[in-house]
Amino acid sequence: MTNRVQCQVNGAEVSFEGRLDEPLLLALRNRLGLKASHFGCGLEQCGACVLSIDGQARYSCALPVSFLDGASIVTPEGLADDPVGRALLEAFDAEHAGQCGYCLSGIVMSAFALLKANGSPTREAVIEALDRHLCRCGAHGGILRAVERAAKGLAEASR
Amino acid sequence: MTAASTPKSLKDNPILARWISFEVPGKVLIRPGKVELGQGILTALAQIVAEELDLSLGQIEICSADTAVSPDEGITAGSQSIEMSGASLRLVAAHARAELFQTASRRLQAAPEILSCRDGVFFRGVEPVGLDFWTVAADVDWTKAVEGPIAVRAAADYAIVGTSPLRLDLAVKISRGGYIHDIALENMLHARVVRQPFRLARLTNADTAWLSKHYPGVELLCRQDFVALVGPDEFDVQSAQADADAFLTWSEESGRWQPAQTAGEMRAVIRDGEVPLSMTNLALRARYSRGYVAHGSIAPSCGLAFYEHGQLSVWTHSQGIFALRDQIAACLGFDVANVRVVHAHGAGCYGHNGADDAALDAAIIAIDHAGIPVRVQWSRQDELSRAPLGAAMSAEIGAALDAAGSISAWRMSVVSAPHAQRPGFGGHVNLTSAEALDARKLPGRVEDLPDVAGGGASRNAAAIYDFPSHEVCVALDTSSSVRTSSLRSLGAHLNVFAIESAMDELAEIAAADPLEFRLRHLRDQRCRAVLEGAAKISGWPGSRLAAEGQALGIGVARYKNKGAWLAAVAEVTVDEAVRVKRLWLCVDAGLLINPEGARNQVEGGAIQAISWTLKEAISLENDRVPALDWQSYPILRFSDVPQIETRFIVDRGSPPLGAGEASQGPVAAAIANAASRALGVRLRDLPLTRERLIQILTDS
Numbered sequence: 001m002t003n004r005v006q007c008q009v010n011g012a013e014v015s016f017e018g019r020l021d022e023p024l025l026l027a028l029r030n031r032l033g034l035k036a037s038h039f040g041c042g043l044e045q046c047g048a049c050v051l052s053i054d055g056q057a058r059y060s061c062a063l064p065v066s067f068l069d070g071a072s073i074v075t076p077e078g079l080a081d082d083p084v085g086r087a088l089l090e091a092f093d094a095e096h097a098g099q100c101g102y103c104l105s106g107i108v109m110s111a112f113a114l115l116k117a118n119g120s121p122t123r124e125a126v127i128e129a130l131d132r133h134l135c136r137c138g139a140h141g142g143i144l145r146a147v148e149r150a151a152k153g154l155a156e157a158s159r
Numbered sequence: 160m161t162a163a164s165t166p167k168s169l170k171d172n173p174i175l176a177r178w179i180s181f182e183v184p185g186k187v188l189i190r191p192g193k194v195e196l197g198q199g200i201l202t203a204l205a206q207i208v209a210e211e212l213d214l215s216l217g218q219i220e221i222c223s224a225d226t227a228v229s230p231d232e233g234i235t236a237g238s239q240s241i242e243m244s245g246a247s248l249r250l251v252a253a254h255a256r257a258e259l260f261q262t263a264s265r266r267l268q269a270a271p272e273i274l275s276c277r278d279g280v281f282f283r284g285v286e287p288v289g290l291d292f293w294t295v296a297a298d299v300d301w302t303k304a305v306e307g308p309i310a311v312r313a314a315a316d317y318a319i320v321g322t323s324p325l326r327l328d329l330a331v332k333i334s335r336g337g338y339i340h341d342i343a344l345e346n347m348l349h350a351r352v353v354r355q356p357f358r359l360a361r362l363t364n365a366d367t368a369w370l371s372k373h374y375p376g377v378e379l380l381c382r383q384d385f386v387a388l389v390g391p392d393e394f395d396v397q398s399a400q401a402d403a404d405a406f407l408t409w410s411e412e413s414g415r416w417q418p419a420q421t422a423g424e425m426r427a428v429i430r431d432g433e434v435p436l437s438m439t440n441l442a443l444r445a446r447y448s449r450g451y452v453a454h455g456s457i458a459p460s461c462g463l464a465f466y467e468h469g470q471l472s473v474w475t476h477s478q479g480i481f482a483l484r485d486q487i488a489a490c491l492g493f494d495v496a497n498v499r500v501v502h503a504h505g506a507g508c509y510g511h512n513g514a515d516d517a518a519l520d521a522a523i524i525a526i527d528h529a530g531i532p533v534r535v536q537w538s539r540q541d542e543l544s545r546a547p548l549g550a551a552m553s554a555e556i557g558a559a560l561d562a563a564g565s566i567s568a569w570r571m572s573v574v575s576a577p578h579a580q581r582p583g584f585g586g587h588v589n590l591t592s593a594e595a596l597d598a599r600k601l602p603g604r605v606e607d608l609p610d611v612a613g614g615g616a617s618r619n620a621a622a623i624y625d626f627p628s629h630e631v632c633v634a635l636d637t638s639s640s641v642r643t644s645s646l647r648s649l650g651a652h653l654n655v656f657a658i659e660s661a662m663d664e665l666a667e668i669a670a671a672d673p674l675e676f677r678l679r680h681l682r683d684q685r686c687r688a689v690l691e692g693a694a695k696i697s698g699w700p701g702s703r704l705a706a707e708g709q710a711l712g713i714g715v716a717r718y719k720n721k722g723a724w725l726a727a728v729a730e731v732t733v734d735e736a737v738r739v740k741r742l743w744l745c746v747d748a749g750l751l752i753n754p755e756g757a758r759n760q761v762e763g764g765a766i767q768a769i770s771w772t773l774k775e776a777i778s779l780e781n782d783r784v785p786a787l788d789w790q791s792y793p794i795l796r797f798s799d800v801p802q803i804e805t806r807f808i809v810d811r812g813s814p815p816l817g818a819g820e821a822s823q824g825p826v827a828a829a830i831a832n833a834a835s836r837a838l839g840v841r842l843r844d845l846p847l848t849r850e851r852l853i854q855i856l857t858d859s
C-alpha cells in the first residue's frame with residue numbers, strides 16, 4: 001500500500017497521507033473540516049454518511065481512505081456547485097423536507113446520485129434509492145416530495 | 160386584544176433584557192429558554208416575535224439557550240414550547256413594542272397612537288420620522304420587569320403567524336452542518352466512554368499495557384467504574400473503543416443494584432361515578448402491553464466541555480440545560496455559579512436520550528484535562544442500549560355494558576416502568592456516569608411525573624369518554640434495573656392504544672360500528688369533530704368487509720386530555736406481516752403558528768408511532784439490555800411508510816397547542832384495530848411483529 005492517496009473532493013485535488021485505514025467520513029470531517037456529512041452508526045446501517053463517490057452513492061463511515069486513490073467525491077458542501085445539487089437543496093428547503101435534518105446529509109447525496117443517473121425517476125425508484133437511509137423524525141413524505149420536485153424543476157429547466 | 164394571563168416562563172423571568180435585545184442595528188435578538196430539537200421551534204418563535212413587532216422574519220436572530228444569559232424555561236418537552244415560550248415571547252415583544260413607541264413619541268413629542276412602524280422604522284402616516292427601534296432602544300430601561308396587561312395583535316390580523324416560511328436552520332444544516340457534533344474547538348481532544356455493560360457493573364481490570372502497545376496515542380482515564388479513552392485523533396479513540404473487550408474486564412458484585420422504592424404502590428388517577436363495577440359481570444376484561452422502546456436518535460449523543468481556573472463550560476443537546484447544570488455541579492462538587500451549560504443543536508431526541516449523559520461524560524474528562532476542550536461522541540450501540548429507554552407498560556381494562564349496549568362502568572389499571580428520570584427529577588442526579596463514579600447515586604425512590612405536569616404512566620390513562628362509572632389506577636414498577644425515562648408522549652402511547660383497543664372490542668360485543676360507538680360516549684365537541692373529520696376523509700367504514708386481510712381501524716385521543724385532539728384512521732393489510740398502506744389524520748391543535756411545521760410534527764410523530772407499533776421492542780437478556788444496532792433494532796424504512804393525508808381543523812381564535820406528541824397513541828390504536836379486524840384475532844401486545852402474528856395465530 002502506498003502511503004499517499006490522491007483524490008478529488010468537490011472538484012478540488014486533495015491528498016491524504018499517514019493512516020490510510022481511516023474511514024473517509026472521519027478524514028473529511030477531521031482532516032479537511034468538511035462537517036456536513038454525519039456519523040450516525042459507523043456500521044453502514046443508517047446512511048447518514050453517504051457520499052457521491054465516482055457517481056455512486058456510498059457509505060463513507062467504514063470506507064478506508066486507501067480505497068479512494070483517483071476517486072472523485074462529492075460531499076453536501078459541494079452540492080451548491082452543481083445544478084442538480086442546487087435543485088435538491090432548494091427543493092428540500094421548499095418542501096420542509098426534514099425536521100432535525102441530521103439524516104439529510106446522506107439522503108441528499110443518494111438523491112443526487114439518483115438524479116444524475118436518472119432525471120425523471122418514478123416514486124418507486126426514489127424509494128428504492130433511499131431505502132437504506134433511516135430517518136427517525138419521520139420526514140419521509142417531505143423528502144420524497146423534495147426529490148420529485150427537484151427532478152421536475154430540472155426537467156423543466158432543460159426543456 | 161389583551162392577553163389573558165402571564166405564562167409561567169415569563170412570571171419566572173420577568174425582566175425584558177433576559178428575552179430580547181436591540182443592540183445590533185437592524186436586528187432583534189431573542190433568547191428563548193426553550194431549545195431546538197428539530198421540531199422547528201425556533202422558526203415558530205421567531206414568527207411570533209416578528210408578527211408582534213412588525214418585523215420581517217430575517218430581522219430576528221435567535222440565541223442558543225445558555226444558562227449564563229437565557230431565561231430558565233425548564234425542559235423543552237411535553238409539547239409545551241409553543242404554549243409556554245411562544246406566549247411569553249409574544250408578551251415580551253408586545254411590552255418591548257410599547258416601550259419603544261413611548262420612547263419614540265416622547266422624542267417626537269407626539270402621541271404614540273399616531274406613530275406606526277414597519278421593519279423597525281417609525282412612521283407618521285406614510286412619512287418616516289427619522290427614528291427606528293435601534294435609535295430609541297438606548298433610552299429604554301430593559302431591566303424593567305414586565306408588568307400588567309398589554310395589548311397584543313388580534314389573531315385575525317396575523318400576517319406571519321399562520322404561514323409556513325422556510326425553516327431558519329434547515330438549508331444550512333444540510334449543506335454545512337451546524338450540530339453539536341460539528342463543533343471543532345481548537346486543540347480539541349476526542350474521547351469515547353466505555354459504558355458499563357449493565358447497571359452498576361464493576362470494572363475489575365484494565366490492561367493499560369495492551370492499550371499503550373496497540374494505541375499509543377490513546378490515554379485511559381478510569382474513575383471508579385467510569386472509563387474513558389482520550390486522545391487527539393478521533394479514529395484512534397474510536398478504534399480503541401471498538402477493541403475495549405481486549406483490555407477491560409467487567410464483573411458483577413451481587414447486591415450492588417437494588418430496586419427503587421415505589422414498586423407496587425397503586426394510586427388512583429380518577430374515581431368517578433357511583434356504580435360499583437361488578438367484576439363478575441364484565442363484557443370485557445383484557446390486558447394490553449408494550450415493551451421497552453429506544454429513542455433511537457439518528458445521531459448518537461455528543462458532549463463538549465472545557466475546564467479552566469475552576470470554571471466549567473459544557474455544550475450539550477440536552478432538553479433541559481438548567482437542570483443539567485445543577486446536576487453536573489452537584490455530581491462533580493462544583494458551585495452552580497462555576498458551571499455554564501450552553502445548548503447546541505442535535506438531532507431529534509424524542510425525549511430524554513443520551514444527551515445529558517454525554518454532557519457529564521465530557522465534563523468529567525475535561526476536568527482531568529484543564530485548559531483543553533474535550534469532545535465525547537457516543538457509539539450507535541450505546542445510544543440504542545445505554546441511553547434511557549422508553550418504559551415498558553401494561554394496562555388492564557375491565558368494562559361492563561348496559562342493556563342498550565353502552566358502557567356502564569370502566570376500570571383501568573396501569574403498571575409501568577418509570578417515565579420521568581431526567582437529571583434532578585425526584586432529587587436524583589439521574590446521569591449514568593454519576594452512577595459509574597459512585598454507585599450510591601442510584602435513585603432510591605422513584606416517583607411518577609405529577610398529574611399537573613401531564614403525568615407519566617398516568618398520561619392519558621383517563622379515557623376522554625363519558626362513562627357513568629370510571630376508575631383508573633396507576634402503579635410504577637421499579638423491579639427492573641433497566642434505566643427508563645421520558646420518550647415522546649410517555650404513557651399516552653400505551654394508554655391510548657389500550658383504551659382505543661378496548662373501545663373497539665366493546666363495539667364489536669355491542670354489535671356497533673366503532674365510530675358510532677365512540678361518538679355514543681363522547682361529549683367533547685372538538686374530539687367529536689376530529690373523529691368525524693378522520694372518518695370523512697378516509698371514507699369510513701370503507702369496504703373493509705370485502706377484502707380479506709385488509710381493513711380500516713380508528714383511534715382518537717386528546718393529548719394529556721388538555722392538549723391537541725387527533726383522530727387517526729389506518730388502512731392495513733396483513734399477510735405474513737402487518738403493513739400500513741394509508742393513514743388519515745384529523746387534528747385540532749388550535750391556532751397553527753407554522754402549518755408546515757405542525758404537519759411535520761404530526762406526520763413525523765405518526766411515522767414514528769407506526770415504527771413503534773409494528774417493529775419496536777427491546778428483549779432484555781437476564782434483565783440487561785444487549786448491545787443493539789440498527790440490525791438488531793430495526794425501525795421503519797422509506798418502503799414501509801404509508802401514504803398520509805392530514806387535515807387540520809383550525810380556529811384562529813383558539814390558543815395554539817403543541818402537536819408533536821398527539822399522534823402516538825391514536826395511530827398505534829388505529830393500526831392495531833385495523834390489523835385485528837383484518838386478521839379476525841385481537842392483537843393486544845405491541846409490537847405487531849411477524850413473530851407475534853405467528854404466535855397468536857398458532858395460539859388461537
Ligand code: FES
Nearest residue numbers: 040041046047061
Ligand atoms: S454512519 Fe455510515 S451508515 Fe450510518
Ligand code: FES
Nearest residue numbers: 099101135136137
Ligand atoms: S429529519 Fe431528523 S432524522 Fe431525518
